[in-house]
Amino acid sequence: MKPIPFNKPFVIGRELSLIADAVSRGHLSGDGHYTKLCNRWFEEKLDCRKALLTHSCTAALEMSAILCDLQPGDEVILPSYTFVSTANAFALRGAVAVFVDIRPDTLNIDEKLIEAAITPRTRAIVPVHYAGVPCEMDAIMDIAQRHKLLVVEDAAQALLSTYKGKALGTIGHFGCLSFHETKNIISGEGGALLINDERFFERAEIIREKGTNRSQFFRGEVDKYTWVDIGSSYLPSELVSAFLYAQLERANEITAQRCRICSAYAEQLAPLEQAGKVRLPRFDADSNGHMYYILLDSLATRTALIAHLKAQGINPVFHYVPLHSSPAGRKYGRVSGSMRVTDDLNERLLRLPLHYEMDDADVSRISAAIRDFFA
Numbered sequence: 166m167k168p169i170p171f172n173k174p175f176v177i178g179r180e181l182s183l184i185a186d187a188v189s190r191g192h193l194s195g196d197g198h199y200t201k202l203c204n205r206w207f208e209e210k211l212d213c214r215k216a217l218l219t220h221s222c223t224a225a226l227e228m229s230a231i232l233c234d235l236q237p238g239d240e241v242i243l244p245s246y247t248f249v250s251t252a253n254a255f256a257l258r259g260a261v262a263v264f265v266d267i268r269p270d271t272l273n274i275d276e277k278l279i280e281a282a283i284t285p286r287t288r289a290i291v292p293v294h295y296a297g298v299p300c301e302m303d304a305i306m307d308i309a310q311r312h313k314l315l316v317v318e319d320a321a322q323a324l325l326s327t328y329k330g331k332a333l334g335t336i337g338h339f340g341c342l343s344f345h346e347t348k349n350i351i352s353g354e355g356g357a358l359l360i361n362d363e364r365f366f367e368r369a370e371i372i373r374e375k376g377t378n379r380s381q382f383f384r385g386e387v388d389k390y391t392w393v394d395i396g397s398s399y400l401p402s403e404l405v406s407a408f409l410y411a412q413l414e415r416a417n418e419i420t421a422q423r424c425r426i427c428s429a430y431a432e433q434l435a436p437l438e439q440a441g442k443v444r445l446p447r448f449d450a451d452s453n454g455h456m457y458y459i460l461l462d463s464l465a466t467r468t469a470l471i472a473h474l475k476a477q478g479i480n481p482v483f484h485y486v487p488l489h490s491s492p493a494g495r496k497y498g499r500v501s502g503s504m505r506v507t508d509d510l511n512e513r514l515l516r517l518p519l520h521y522e523m524d525d526a527d528v529s530r531i532s533a534a535i536r537d538f539f540a
């Protein structure tokens with residue numbers, strides 16, 4: 166039978182012709198025609214103050230960490246159940262990652278545990294919108310305001326998800342998006358930093374341009390450009406931006422297709438949830454269909470189910486090794502309180518194949534194979 170991969174990078178529209186156009190425009194480095202079109206797309210469609218394309222979400226997180234002006238020993242609060250870059254970007258600045266447990270329903274940081282993790286060294290909170298499902302941003306922004314902390318949303322999985330009508334990534338001081346080929350909208354590697362507080366606009370441009378005021382120079386605001394701050398090379402090439410812009414043109418369609426696949430899974434797997442065999446994710450209209458996972462009763466069941474599906478050419482995958490139990494997480498971070506939910510759920514979670522080119526027949530075949538396993 167035809168294998169069903171977990172993920173499959175796809176081309177939907179004008180990707181290749183826009184790359185050809187970028188080449189013919191004769192400007193291939195960053196901040197040309199297509200980079201500007203992408204920045205404007207985010208600013209308009211997400212209603213965000215300022216968007217800067219980067220070469221990855223990791224780069225956007227690193228820029229945020231510099232903008233937070235962290236000093237060695239400062240602390241940043243984040244979930245342990247996340248990708249490495251969420252913590253590593255801050256560890257690079259000498260900050261300590263303070264891990265807080267997640268909510269059992271959304272697998273997002275448990276906002277009720279954040280305040281207990283705050284110390285005099287705390288500078289920022291980094292909520293991660295797991296599976297594109299929003300964190301409790303009202304509670305998080307309220308805590309941040311009362312304790313004068315910055316909020317960096319890791320919205321890598323959350324493009325076009327919303328929280329109370331606002332796009333994820335536009336609520337905290339900073340939002341970080343990813344266009345890695347495993348995300349909804351892709352450019353191979355790619356990312357963007359959304360800056361929602363104008364105090365940071367100028368410095369963000371400088372950090373992104375290797376610590377120079379080159380952006381101001383090109384706008385004619387200074388008569389020569391020079392080294393003015395720390396920074397690095399965070400711009401994507403126009404080739405990447407052109408590919409990304411072609412996907413942004415079709416972003417609603419791509420999101421709708423992923424949501425359709427999630428709904429089909431939910432429908433087909435509902436009997437298993439009713440029978441108490443699996444737990445299905447909360448899946449509201451405000452999320453972007455980034456991921457479809459199931460929660461099994463134990464690690465043993467998950468291992469057996471993976472083998473059962475792989476034997477039929479279906480490739481599900483589990484997710485993060487919690488950062489608090491990783492070698493670098495132990496070195497550069499510490500836990501605040503119990504990690505009970507994180508330690509429990511990470512061993513039981515299984516992500517099912519989900520990509521743009523999947524059809525109903527694929528979802529039916531995968532769901533039938535899962536039902537068959539439990540029969």
Ligand SMILES: *Cc1c(COP(=O)(O)O)cnc(C)c1O
Pocket residue numbers: 220221222223224247248250251293319321322342343344345354355356
């Ligand atoms: C994918 C992802 C990242 C990293 O994104 P890149 O663009 O690959 O750097 C960071 N955080 C989370 C939660 C992610 O899912």
